Amino acid sequence: xxxxxxxxxxxxxxxxxxxxxxxxxxxxxxxxxxxxxxxxxxxxxxxxxxxxxxxxxxxxxxxxxxxxxxxxxxxxxxxxxxxxxxxxxxxxxxxxxxxx
Numbered sequence: 001x002x003x004x005x006x007x008x009x010x011x012x013x014x015x016x017x018x019x020x021x022x023x024x025x026x027x028x029x030x031x032x033x034x035x036x037x038x039x040x041x042x043x044x045x046x047x048x049x050x051x052x053x054x055x056x057x058x059x060x061x062x063x064x065x066x067x068x069x070x071x072x073x074x075x076x077x078x079x080x081x082x083x084x085x086x087x088x089x090x091x092x093x094x095x096x097x098x099x100x
Contacts, residue, residue: 003062006055010063014038032071039064 018034021041027033042060045053 003055003059006052007059007063010042010056010059014060014063032068035064035068035071039068
């Protein structure tokens, strides 16, 4: 339960923080640059603070890791099962098995 409030706080400030920081960061990893930059920021915050800010950084790292994983894995799943739904991560059983 201790991570819930810091995670909610991170969710509330992620977009404004990203919009402030990202114009100054070159897109070194394409569409995944923001996840990497925000995740590294969260990691550094987690490692160099305590209490609420430590948990805030941990939440940032978790959120950005999940988003990066989705961005990297979903296209591979789409290609493997022959879907063209992009990286939504939403697949129904018909798409996966080919059953009708």
